[in-house]
Amino acid sequence: MVAVSVSLDHGDTTLRSLGDSTCYGATPRDKNGATIPGPVDSIVVLADPDTTLAREPNFGCFRARKSGRAATIQARLDTAHAQATVLVRQAVATFRLSQTAIRLRNLTDTLTLTVTALDANGNRIPRPALTWRSTVPAIATVDTAGRVTAVTNGTTQVIADSGSLSDTAAVTVRQDARSVAVQAAPATIKTVGGLDTVTAIAKDSLGHPIADAQFDWTSADTMVATARTQLDGHGVLQARREGRAQIRFTAAAGDRTAADTDSVTVQFAYKAVTVTPDTVTLTSLSDTTQLTPVVIDSNNTVVPQAQLTWASLDQAGVSVDASGRVVGHANRTGVGVIASGRGRADTSTVRVSQRAVRLVPVPATLRLTSLGATATLSDSAFDARDSVITLHSTSWTSDNPLVASVTGSVVTARTNGSTKIHGTLNAAAESVTVDVVQAARRVTVTPTLDTLRAVNAQVTLRAVVRDARDSIIVTPGLVWQSLATGVAQIASAAADSARVRAVAEGAATIDARSGAGGGSADTTVRVVVRFALTSLTVAPANPKPSRLGDTLTFTTSGQDSLGSPVAKPQVSWISRTPARLTIDPVTGLATARDTGDVWVVATHDNVRDSTLVQVRPPILVADTTFFFADSQRLGSTDSAFTYRRVTDPGTVTLGVKARIAGGASWLTITPDTFNVAAAVGLDSIRLSARALGLAEGTYSDTVVLTSAGAKNSPERIRVSLHVVCPTTAVMPDTSIAGTFAPGDCRSPQRPRSFADLYQFNGAVGDTMNLFLTTGAQTDSDTYLYLLNASGAIIASNDDCPGLGRNSCITQFRLPGGGPYRIEATTHDSAFRREAPQTTRPSYSERLVRTRTPAIPCGWKSRSSRRARHSPTRQRRLAASCRTAGGA
Numbered sequence: 001m002v003a004v005s006v007s008l009d010h011g012d013t014t015l016r017s018l019g020d021s022t023c024y025g026a027t028p029r030d031k032n033g034a035t036i037p038g039p040v041d042s043i044v045v046l047a048d049p050d051t052t053l054a055r056e057p058n059f060g061c062f063r064a065r066k067s068g069r070a071a072t073i074q075a076r077l078d079t080a081h082a083q084a085t086v087l088v089r090q091a092v093a094t095f096r097l098s099q100t101a102i103r104l105r106n107l108t109d110t111l112t113l114t115v116t117a118l119d120a121n122g123n124r125i126p127r128p129a130l131t132w133r134s135t136v137p138a139i140a141t142v143d144t145a146g147r148v149t150a151v152t153n154g155t156t157q158v159i160a161d162s163g164s165l166s167d168t169a170a171v172t173v174r175q176d177a178r179s180v181a182v183q184a185a186p187a188t189i190k191t192v193g194g195l196d197t198v199t200a201i202a203k204d205s206l207g208h209p210i211a212d213a214q215f216d217w218t219s220a221d222t223m224v225a226t227a228r229t230q231l232d233g234h235g236v237l238q239a240r241r242e243g244r245a246q247i248r249f250t251a252a253a254g255d256r257t258a259a260d261t262d263s264v265t266v267q268f269a270y271k272a273v274t275v276t277p278d279t280v281t282l283t284s285l286s287d288t289t290q291l292t293p294v295v296i297d298s299n300n301t302v303v304p305q306a307q308l309t310w311a312s313l314d315q316a317g318v319s320v321d322a323s324g325r326v327v328g329h330a331n332r333t334g335v336g337v338i339a340s341g342r343g344r345a346d347t348s349t350v351r352v353s354q355r356a357v358r359l360v361p362v363p364a365t366l367r368l369t370s371l372g373a374t375a376t377l378s379d380s381a382f383d384a385r386d387s388v389i390t391l392h393s394t395s396w397t398s399d400n401p402l403v404a405s406v407t408g409s410v411v412t413a414r415t416n417g418s419t420k421i422h423g424t425l426n427a428a429a430e431s432v433t434v435d436v437v438q439a440a441r442r443v444t445v446t447p448t449l450d451t452l453r454a455v456n457a458q459v460t461l462r463a464v465v466r467d468a469r470d471s472i473i474v475t476p477g478l479v480w481q482s483l484a485t486g487v488a489q490i491a492s493a494a495a496d497s498a499r500v501r502a503v504a505e506g507a508a509t510i511d512a513r514s515g516a517g518g519g520s521a522d523t524t525v526r527v528v529v530r531f532a533l534t535s536l537t538v539a540p541a542n543p544k545p546s547r548l549g550d551t552l553t554f555t556t557s558g559q560d561s562l563g564s565p566v567a568k569p570q571v572s573w574i575s576r577t578p579a580r581l582t583i584d585p586v587t588g589l590a591t592a593r594d595t596g597d598v599w600v601v602a603t604h605d606n607v608r609d610s611t612l613v614q615v616r617p618p619i620l621v622a623d624t625t626f627f628f629a630d631s632q633r634l635g636s637t638d639s640a641f642t643y644r645r646v647t648d649p650g651t652v653t654l655g656v657k658a659r660i661a662g663g664a665s666w667l668t669i670t671p672d673t674f675n676v677a678a679a680v681g682l683d684s685i686r687l688s689a690r691a692l693g694l695a696e697g698t699y700s701d702t703v704v705l706t707s708a709g710a711k712n713s714p715e716r717i718r719v720s721l722h723v724v725c726p727t728t729a730v731m732p733d734t735s736i737a738g739t740f741a742p743g744d745c746r747s748p749q750r751p752r753s754f755a756d757l758y759q760f761n762g763a764v765g766d767t768m769n770l771f772l773t774t775g776a777q778t779d780s781d782t783y784l785y786l787l788n789a790s791g792a793i794i795a796s797n798d799d800c801p802g803l804g805r806n807s808c809i810t811q812f813r814l815p816g817g818g819p820y821r822i823e824a825t826t827h828d829s830a831f832r833r834e835a836p837q838t839t840r841p842s843y844s845e846r847l848v849r850t851r852t853p854a855i856p857c858g859w860k861s862r863s864s865r866r867a868r869h870s871p872t873r874q875r876r877l878a879a880s881c882r883t884a885g886g887a
Contacts, residue, residue: 003028015064016091017119023061026075040077052088090119104150106204176254178205186264189239202251220246270342282328285387328352359430368413369439370469439519452502455564484508545592547709554588619650622715632691641688664701747825755825781827
């Protein structure tokens with residue numbers, strides 16, 4: 001059977017408490033309306049937008065979870081179904097208000113009362129449906145949500161009802177003073193003792209005025225203005241003096257007191273300003289005086305501490321500060337000083353006129369050092385505050401015009417002496433001491449030049465001293481002095497003259513000096529002493545210098561026309577042969593330059609004398625033939641030597657020192673120091689050259705022979721040494737064993753290698769076979785060269801085919817007859833040094849020549865590149881020479 005309809009056992013249900021349950025039963029029917037036995041397929045929650053229901057274990061039963069919108073359940077069998085709604089809506093069983101008394105501190109303040117409501121099962125109801133009311137709505141109102149709003153200060157009750165249930169909360173509205181402000185800013189008080197009334201308003205935190213607030217007014221500066229509080233809360237401000245005073249006002253309401261500040265300005269309206277004194281005179285710079293102003297307001301009341309601005313019409317001459325204190329800075333006939341304020345002003349005239357109380361003359365004392373000399377007096381005048389009086393006129397008078405006169409401020413010297421010049425200005429007076437003392441400035445002496453011709457002859461000198469203006473000084477106090485007492489001396493001196501006496505030949509400067517009057521004047525004249533000689537003698541007579549460079553000084557003596565002896569007259573000297581002897585023409589100092597005889601002549605005006613000088617030094621004569629030690633073999637201990645003869649044809653024994661100029665170690669001299677007797681020859685030195693320790697090449701140096709004071713010194717002997725590598729002659733069909741060693745010759749063809757050289761003679765058409773091999777235990781890379789008689793390479797080989805790194809030259813036909821050279825060497829260095837000995841690679845060389853006669857052959861090898869070998873391994877190179885007939 002198929003169900004065509006389903007019916008529920010009851011309809012829509014409302015659950016009033018959480019946890020309450022409801023169960024539905026369903027009856028299915030067929031198309032005939034007959035009940036179909038058995039249960040329906042399902043009874044389920046079809047829609048539950050707020051999930052208010054929970055399924056119970058029993059079929060068709062549901063439990064309330066929370067309040068919300070209605071849920072729909074459905075019973076179904078086949079395609080037939082039936083629906084019902086289940087609404088969960090909690091009903092208040094009990095409730096209470098969380099606050100029983102509240103306080104609102106601002107008008108329009110709100111507060112929502114919290115309610116705790118429970119259903120019948122004790123479950124909390126989130127938003128219970130209550131009825132709210134206020135007993136005095138004029139104090140506070142309440143809306144349907146339990147929100148209380150303050151209206152005015154006072155108390156009321158708020159009641160919540162739910163059916164027969166109710167609860168009450170007491171509500172108090174009392175504003176707290178949170179701010180206070182003046183309704184209008186205090187006005188400026190413009191009269192002494194003037195009043196101003198101010199009003200303040202207090203507000204809560206939401207800005208609502210507080211009608212019953214209690215106010216209080218105080219002044220922070222009662223010297224400017226006072227403040228008091230009236231019974232109605234207004235403040236009364238009273239002016240005391242000009243300025244600005246801070247006014248503090250408070251408002252108390254509720255639990256709070258609010259405070260704020262404002263300020264009141266006291267600025268009096270000035271009616272008139274009067275400054276005293278009306279005029280004032282200052283007699284010193286920096287003098288001060290206090291100007292006193294009096295200000296009255298519109299009530300003719302004197303304004304205390306009036307606010308005035310002071311100004312000077314000439315600040316550079318007279319300055320004024322903010323208090324009316326004036327200071328004089330410069331002389332002025334009258335400067336206006338103005339006190340002004342609030343459109344009112346008055347002027348006082350200040351005059352600055354310095355009066356001298358002290359004079360300082362410049363200079364304090366005056367010294368004039370020439371008659372007719374002038375000087376201008378000046379002075380510094382000072383007022384009572386010691387300020388300089390810049391523009392003034394001092395009156396000057398002289399105590400003794402005969403010594404020094406004064407015109408205006410100009411003083412003129414008249415004669416030697418002392419006087420005072422007096423200066424006066426106002427009440428100040430001072431004097432200047434004037435001394436007139438002629439000071440020496442210039443001296444003239446006559447005669448300016450004189451010549452004395454005999455021993456002890458005298459001349460009289462006279463002097464005149466003048467001051468700077470050329471006036472003669474009567475008592476000059478002259479000092480006479482000879483600057484060459486060995487030539488002329490002061491015999492006597494008077495006030496203005498001196499007697500000069502001749503002592504020896506020469507020129508003497510006579511100084512005449514005066515320090516009269518503190519001055520300094522001097523002059524000089526020249527006195528020449530030149531004796532008239534009748535005879536002249538030169539000493540020493542006939543000297544004989546024995547060394548070149550020797551020196552001696554010639555002197556002379558003579559006799560004047562009176563028969564007096566003259567020691568060391570001034571003569572001129574000459575050498576007749578300057579190449580042998582030079583002489584200073586003034587001092588007579590002579591120096592020997594070369595062997596031979598020389599005449600020395602001394603001349604004094606028309607008198608002369610001479611002497612013969614015989615220069616006889618030793619003479620160094622050496623055999624300077626070039627010594628060339630040619631073809632010294634490399635490493636040879638033999639020496640090449642020669643002798644060189646040294647002689648002295650002079651008359652004095654010759655001392656000789658020999659040295660090697662370049663310090664060559666291969667050259668020796670025997671002996672290196674010796675003497676040679678005069679006029680005797682000697683095979684005196686042996687020169688030896690040795691090649692040991694030298695590399696191949698040519699070496700040169702010089703032997704230098706020196707003898708102090710000898711003619712021809714120094715002598716030089718050039719020496720050269722030529723070190724060559726040995727070349728060994730070999731025969732055909734010969735095998736030669738050798739080694740490469742650091743002492744070998746360098747390879748001419750391979751500069752980095754050592755080599756051994758051999759030579760043989762060949763004929764045109766000879767065919768040569770040459771092999772250079774090393775031992776099996778070595779790794780030397782040999783190299784062969786064949787060179788013709790001119791040294792040109794005609795054949796060479798590095799690696800011989802089939803012989804590895806060994807070398808060979810095979811089937812080589814000689815291009816001509818004559819000597820040939822073989823160079824046995826290596827491609828690179830063929831030895832190395834290892835402690836304790838040097839490894840020397842060995843070799844074997846074999847020469848084969850195709851011809852009937854036997855001809856010697858030879859070669860040489862060397863190496864320069866280091867190769868690694870063990871100390872016990874060696875290299876051998878073999879060579880053999882064979883003739884065509886014997887091979």
